[in-house]
Amino acid sequence: MVRLNDDYQQNPESFEKVGIVVPKFDQKEITEAAENQPIWVHFGGGNLFRCFHAKIAQNLLNSKELKAGVIVAETYDDGVVNQAYKPYNNRVLQVVMDEKGNYDKTLVVSVADAIYYNHTNTAGWSKLKHVFEQPSLQFVTMSITEKGYALRDVNGNLSPAAVTDIDGDPEAATTNMGAIARLLLARFNAGKLPIAMVSTDNFSENGKRFEEGILTIAEGWAKHGTVSQDFVDYLKNPQLVSFPWSMIDRITPNPAESVASILKDNDFEDTGIIHTDKHTNIAPFGNTEVTHYLVIEDSFPNGRPALEKAGVILTSRDVVNDADQMKVTACLNPLHTGLAIFGSLLGYTSIADEMENQDFVALIKQLGYNEDLPVVKDPKIINPKAFIDEVINKRLPNKNIPDTPQRIASDTSQKLAIRYGVTLQHYLDSGKSTADLKAIPLIIAGWCRFLMAIQDDGQAFEPSRDPLLSELQPYVATIQLGDNVDAHEVLKPILSNQSIFSVDLDKAGLTSQIETYFTDMIAAPGAVAKTLHSVINA
Numbered sequence: 001m002v003r004l005n006d007d008y009q010q011n012p013e014s015f016e017k018v019g020i021v022v023p024k025f026d027q028k029e030i031t032e033a034a035e036n037q038p039i040w041v042h043f044g045g046g047n048l049f050r051c052f053h054a055k056i057a058q059n060l061l062n063s064k065e066l067k068a069g070v071i072v073a074e075t076y077d078d079g080v081v082n083q084a085y086k087p088y089n090n091r092v093l094q095v096v097m098d099e100k101g102n103y104d105k106t107l108v109v110s111v112a113d114a115i116y117y118n119h120t121n122t123a124g125w126s127k128l129k130h131v132f133e134q135p136s137l138q139f140v141t142m143s144i145t146e147k148g149y150a151l152r153d154v155n156g157n158l159s160p161a162a163v164t165d166i167d168g169d170p171e172a173a174t175t176n177m178g179a180i181a182r183l184l185l186a187r188f189n190a191g192k193l194p195i196a197m198v199s200t201d202n203f204s205e206n207g208k209r210f211e212e213g214i215l216t217i218a219e220g221w222a223k224h225g226t227v228s229q230d231f232v233d234y235l236k237n238p239q240l241v242s243f244p245w246s247m248i249d250r251i252t253p254n255p256a257e258s259v260a261s262i263l264k265d266n267d268f269e270d271t272g273i274i275h276t277d278k279h280t281n282i283a284p285f286g287n288t289e290v291t292h293y294l295v296i297e298d299s300f301p302n303g304r305p306a307l308e309k310a311g312v313i314l315t316s317r318d319v320v321n322d323a324d325q326m327k328v329t330a331c332l333n334p335l336h337t338g339l340a341i342f343g344s345l346l347g348y349t350s351i352a353d354e355m356e357n358q359d360f361v362a363l364i365k366q367l368g369y370n371e372d373l374p375v376v377k378d379p380k381i382i383n384p385k386a387f388i389d390e391v392i393n394k395r396l397p398n399k400n401i402p403d404t405p406q407r408i409a410s411d412t413s414q415k416l417a418i419r420y421g422v423t424l425q426h427y428l429d430s431g432k433s434t435a436d437l438k439a440i441p442l443i444i445a446g447w448c449r450f451l452m453a454i455q456d457d458g459q460a461f462e463p464s465r466d467p468l469l470s471e472l473q474p475y476v477a478t479i480q481l482g483d484n485v486d487a488h489e490v491l492k493p494i495l496s497n498q499s500i501f502s503v504d505l506d507k508a509g510l511t512s513q514i515e516t517y518f519t520d521m522i523a524a525p526g527a528v529a530k531t532l533h534s535v536i537n538a
């Protein structure tokens, strides 16, 4: 049996014997280099990072294009650091699974350190402060989930935590944006050192939203006199601090028991899946797909390693934005969310299994080809039609990718604006009629039906975690299947909330259609499947 912590330099054969590719560098050396001259910090060391960013770093370290390991920072989940990183010497086994059932396994040791940092953790703060004070630090990447950037509540007002951060001492900041602004303040105080802050989370204009979050905090501090205006000017100067936009794509499900058991059968020992108290599902291994894209705006004021040599596309902001809108608002994530909602309602636990249900396939084809594609701009670097073809015909049906509707359904309230709102806005802006839209209103109605936490067969289910569940569920909580309800009245507080959808659904002409679909879907057990079938095949 091979273990993650085994000596891959003295005994590479033990790894190679079980088909694991080992690094070409010394982990100790890249760790020391990161201590002395850090280059790359990543916030949110979850599964995507471990399977994607960390492998990019490993490829660059292998080819000597990168001189120091990545420093992982967690502002949220100490369990990730203490249970998934520390016991395994910051290593992970990356498992790439193709549709033929091949497992490509790589021992990834590109992480130099993993640091938990929040306002109460002085050790983590001192370590990260020191890192941010180093002139060598070139860039930060982030994958902290969409909700990680939030500073406002559902009504668009600053949240109590954001107000406390802005009113208080920068040293006591508790929000992610506040905690990161505090680190940037340390970098500013160290001599206005340049840096690129790259969000790689799944939303359109992610760099803009990240920048706005940091500036909301910093401008508040300046107003209260706790920082100088000079600090705000530093953050606003793209020659010093940039917030490049990005598009990232690689379906990376939570680590699955099915993969763990295959690894074990293939003599790999460390397969225990960890469920942290803060609900991150993580393991000594990560499972991911073959296809991957990372497109980043090429704006790095302190330079960068040759990321392009590890397959990253560096380009202009406009091209990144077009690629991101293509993927996140049209050709992949809206399809995913549709499958997540209806899959959860119909009791599915596998995306690949859903792809055997012809109504689900028809739903995402209708959405992707007929509703999203007509208003999507071609980013030129990736063909949108070919991209959807690959998603529908190759990626989603891949039985070896253990993805679940439940993973994708998490935080849906945070994603609807991006996954459907942007497309609807394109319809409104272009004056194109929304009268023929079926999939978008059906999915939004499906989400309202999902909030009832009753499956299509009438059984209760636990909806995936979402920061707005407790606020939204009460609106539909008392409805039973078969009830005769006034859908307009019941759904009004949800559908009229523009901060959820980003567009006015009334103006988009969709409200009554959503209400009708919702009414149809609560008629009786089985009504969700029936409605889906009849709407999509009409």
Ligand SMILES: NC(=O)c1ccc[n+]([C@@H]2O[C@H](COP(=O)([O-])OP(=O)(O)OC[C@H]3O[C@@H](n4cnc5c(N)ncnc54)[C@H](O)[C@@H]3O)[C@@H](O)[C@H]2O)c1
Binding pocket: 043, 044, 045, 046, 047, 048, 049, 074, 075, 076, 077, 080, 143, 144, 145, 146, 147, 148, 176, 200, 201, 202, 203, 248, 249, 250, 251, 252, 253, 280, 281
């Ligand atoms: N997994 C994918 O297929 C995939 C693909 C493309 C993009 N993404 C983006 O990456 C994000 C993370 O995906 P993942 O697969 O790594 O998820 P994950 O659950 O494995 O890890 C989530 C990470 O974010 C941190 N986090 C969670 N909530 C947070 C909060 N409120 N504040 C700060 N940090 C928080 C966790 O501590 C953890 O490090 C997604 O939300 C999405 O934006 C994921």
Ligand SMILES: O=P(O)(O)OC[C@@H](O)[C@@H](O)[C@H](O)[C@H](O)CO
Binding pocket: 146, 202, 248, 249, 250, 251, 252, 332, 333, 336, 337, 407, 408, 410, 411, 415
């Ligand atoms: O990661 P999220 O939570 O934004 O969305 C869930 C999935 O749709 C997403 O993770 C996809 O797998 C990913 O965007 C593929 O690149």
